[in-house]
Amino acid sequence: xxxxxxxxxxxxxxxxxxxxxxxxxxxxxxxxxxxxxxxxxxxxxxxxxxxxxxxxxxxxxxxxxxxxxxxxxxxxxxxxxxxxxxxxxxxxxxxxxxxxxxxxxxxxxxxxxxxxxxxxxxxxxxxxxxxxxxxxxxxxxxxxxxxxxxxxxxxxxxxxxxxxxxxxxxxxxxxxxxxxxxx
Amino acid sequence: xxxxxxxxxxxxxxxxxxxxxxxxxxxxxxxxxxxxxxxxxxxxxxxxxxxxxxxxxxxxxxxxxxxxxxxxxxxxxxxxxxxxxxxxxxxxxxxxxxxxxxxxxxxxxxxxxxxxxxxxxxxxxxxxxxxxxxxxxxxxxxxxxxxxxxxxxxxxxxxxxxxxxxxxxxxxxxxxxxxxxxxxxxxxxxxxxxxxxxxxxxxxxxxxxxxxxxxxxxxxxxxxxxxxxxxxxxxxxxxxxxxxxxxxxxxxxxxxxxxxxxxxxxxxxxxxxxxxxxxxxxxxxxxxxxxxxxxxxxxxxxxxxxxxxxxxxxxxxxxxxxxxxxxxxxxxxxxxxxxxxxxxxxxxxxxxxxxxxxxxxxxxxxxxxxxxxxxxxxxxxxxxxxxxxxxxxxxxxxxxxxxxxxxxxxxx
Numbered sequence: 363x364x365x366x367x368x369x370x371x372x373x374x375x376x377x378x379x380x381x382x383x384x385x386x387x388x389x390x391x392x393x394x395x396x397x398x399x400x401x402x403x404x405x406x407x408x409x410x411x412x413x414x415x416x417x418x419x420x421x422x423x424x425x426x427x428x429x430x431x432x433x434x435x436x437x438x439x440x441x442x443x444x445x446x447x448x449x450x451x452x453x454x455x456x457x458x459x460x461x462x463x464x465x466x467x468x469x470x471x472x473x474x475x476x477x478x479x480x481x482x483x484x485x486x487x488x489x490x491x492x493x494x495x496x497x498x499x500x501x502x503x504x505x506x507x508x509x510x511x512x513x514x515x516x517x518x519x520x521x522x523x524x525x526x527x528x529x530x531x532x533x534x535x536x537x538x539x540x541x542x543x544x545x
Numbered sequence: 546x547x548x549x550x551x552x553x554x555x556x557x558x559x560x561x562x563x564x565x566x567x568x569x570x571x572x573x574x575x576x577x578x579x580x581x582x583x584x585x586x587x588x589x590x591x592x593x594x595x596x597x598x599x600x601x602x603x604x605x606x607x608x609x610x611x612x613x614x615x616x617x618x619x620x621x622x623x624x625x626x627x628x629x630x631x632x633x634x635x636x637x638x639x640x641x642x643x644x645x646x647x648x649x650x651x652x653x654x655x656x657x658x659x660x661x662x663x664x665x666x667x668x669x670x671x672x673x674x675x676x677x678x679x680x681x682x683x684x685x686x687x688x689x690x691x692x693x694x695x696x697x698x699x700x701x702x703x704x705x706x707x708x709x710x711x712x713x714x715x716x717x718x719x720x721x722x723x724x725x726x727x728x729x730x731x732x733x734x735x736x737x738x739x740x741x742x743x744x745x746x747x748x749x750x751x752x753x754x755x756x757x758x759x760x761x762x763x764x765x766x767x768x769x770x771x772x773x774x775x776x777x778x779x780x781x782x783x784x785x786x787x788x789x790x791x792x793x794x795x796x797x798x799x800x801x802x803x804x805x806x807x808x809x810x811x812x813x814x815x816x817x818x819x820x821x822x823x824x825x826x827x828x829x830x831x832x833x834x835x836x837x838x839x840x841x842x843x844x845x846x847x848x849x850x851x852x853x854x855x856x857x858x859x860x861x862x863x864x865x866x867x868x869x870x871x872x873x874x875x876x877x878x879x880x881x882x883x884x885x886x887x888x889x890x891x892x893x894x895x896x897x898x899x900x901x902x903x904x905x906x907x908x909x910x911x912x913x914x915x916x917x918x919x920x921x922x923x924x925x926x927x928x929x930x931x932x933x934x935x936x937x938x939x940x941x942x943x944x945x946x947x948x949x950x951x952x953x954x955x956x957x
Contacts, residue, residue, distance in 0.1 A: 388646070388699055395692065415681045423688035427718060430695055434711070489678050489738060 366407055374400035387433050395426050412488050550859035551851060556670045581673040585662045592869075593826040594624035599873075600880045607884035634815035639702060642812060646700025651813065651820035654693035657686045658824035661831035666741045668844045668864030680738040683835055684725050687790070690828060691717045694799070694809050697821070701812035709808020712891065713799035716789055719898040720796075724786035726906035727779040730913040731770055731839045740835070744843030762847040769842035774928035775913040778936075780840040782906050784875070787836060789898070791829040794883035798891055829879070830872060837871045844868045900943050908935045 377397030384390040398421040405414035449455075496504050559580045566573035598613065598621060605612025613620030638647055663673040664683045676682065691714050698710015732738055735746040752764025770776030789796035800808035810821050837843060844864025851861045889897070912931050916924040 388643075388696075392692075392696065411676055412678050412681075415678050415685050419681070419685035419688070422692070423685060423721075426692055427695075427714060430692070430714070489681075490736075 367404070370400045370403045370407065373397075374404070388430075391426070391429050391433060394429070395422055398422050398426070410488070412492060549851075549854045550856050552669060552860040552863050554863070555668075555865075582663070585673060586659060589659075589662055589827050589830055590823055592830060592872075593823055594628070596826055596830075596873075596876055597624050597627065599877070600883070603877065603880040604884045607881070628819070631816055631819040636815040636817065637812075639812050642702045643700040646696050647812070650693050650697035650700055650809075651817040651824075653696060654690055654824045655820055657689040657693070658828040658831065660686045661828060662834075664740050665831065665834040665868075666744050666838055666843050667868050669741075669858070669860075671844075671865065672741050675739065675741050678738045679740045680728060680732065680743070680835070680839075683740075683831075684721070684728070687828070687832065688717070688721055690824070697813070698809035701809070703812050705805040705807075705811045706809050708805050709799045709811070712805075713792065713809060716792070716796065716799060716894060719895060720786045720789040720902075723782050723898060723902035723906045724790055726903070726910065727782040727786065728835075728839055730775050730779045730909055733910070733913055734770070734775075734917060740838050740843075744838055744845065747842045747845055758849045761849045765845040765848055766842065769840065769845070771840040771842075773916065774925065774932055775909055775916055776840055778905065778909045778912075778932050780836065782902055782909065783836050783840065784878075786898075786902060787829075787832040788879065788882065789894070791825060791832055793829060793879055795886035795888050796894060797888060798894060801888060829876070833872050833875045833879075834868070836875065837868060841871050841875075842867075846870070896943065901939050904939055905935060908932065 374397050377393045377395075377400060380393040381390045381397060384393060398417065402414045402417040402422075405411075405417055559577070562580060563573050563577045566576050601623070602612040602620070613623040616622040616626050638644065661683055664679040666672040666675075672679070674682075694713040694717075695710045698706045698708075698713070701707075731743060735743050737743065737746075747768040747770060749764040749768040752760040752767070755761065755764070771780045788794075792799050798804075800810060805811070810818055813821060844867050846862070846864075846867030848860045848862050848864075848867070850856075850859050909932065912928045915931075916928050919927065
């Protein structure tokens, strides 16, 4: 168990560090995906099989492709960029992140009541339990999430469609079609 | 080892071998893992080799040719000759290409293809990874092939490769939606995402456990989900979406030979090219296998209890015979479609996914929910009516309104 954990965490750290420091954007994206895979492996090691599936489905399948699309759309995809990686205020960022790690995260983990070992010995059917939790007890949270996601979706569409331009285009398209059909 | 249950011989054999190492827990664990994974890695590429022959023969018959007929009887050893040729070919890496990406992409693409096989219930107790969320795991892993295809397209540093990679990503992302939504229906009905349980739910228990051999045969067929209105619609949506998901014709626009040479595989040669080819066929097998599991009854088939056995769950013919028979049947349908249908345009492809398959899959979910609660004399006609009406409506709405002039040939 500890051997697997060490391998997975080294993989995750390698992925995370190279995602930050690699100059080639596409390489950085793929090393970020390596980090996601390692985290899914850690979930699986802790017998949280559903969480591992969701990690793969959402982070690798959706977010990974989204980031790749983003890279594709915004830059010329020659790969290595000559820009420097460290920005000007890197020192303050480092200080703040170290403070966060030692001031918030590690004390939070140390004093939490969550156990660090897997809660169950074998993988028990967890999907049904999660479904019951979502549909019976935490339904308002589920609904709120759905509403939030719908709002985000509508917002994205509104942002993506330039209003004046598109309405004009749409109108001309309609008119043309009308003319065609009348002929 | 007993021969009471011929269906379970392989399972008992593997238990026997694992039991031989019972003294060393780690070793027996390792042996168990190897026994369930190595056959998959051996058998499915073997199926791939056979399918290349089948496809070339089938396409040749459709096009009124003979197909391969020189190597071995009926050209059966052609795949071996092809394999040796692929191994001996020079591995060409373009100078300007991204070396690491170019090397890693064919390796990455094999991982999801092979992992998808682990969730197929080949027979009773013969699922390599029988976990509770197996179906979800299958779809999650299936979506990873996109990343490798994109990497291949990008790393080749070739315009055709990049276009192919972009097309592949767009196509796979769009067709994943109808694929998963059509599978949701089965999950709703069975109440589990465990692939083994889904297959067992497709048996009609009172008939299977009766003493009449005819009823035993029929009991393993009448429960298939494809024989219900929502299952039929779901199967059609799933099959069409799986054609697109594995880049099979008529949705093979990512590697459209006449437009962009071979898409993301343009700059690959030798065994790297063969790896892309193998992964394509193995993932096609995996997705067809899930289709068989979900809608065509998995390892259920006309099967009787052996006369000498008292075990109510014993079958004469091993389940994997039926599983592979159905899988090859669907593969033949795919080959048939490839020989018959012309390739779609990009806009037609996207429109088909988002304007036709997706709404139909949504409607199918509602229909399945209605069918679940309604009595059969009410559920059947209403489900069929709703599905047929929505099919007609969607085809009417999506019809191309432009007047297509009849094509006239001036010089022929």
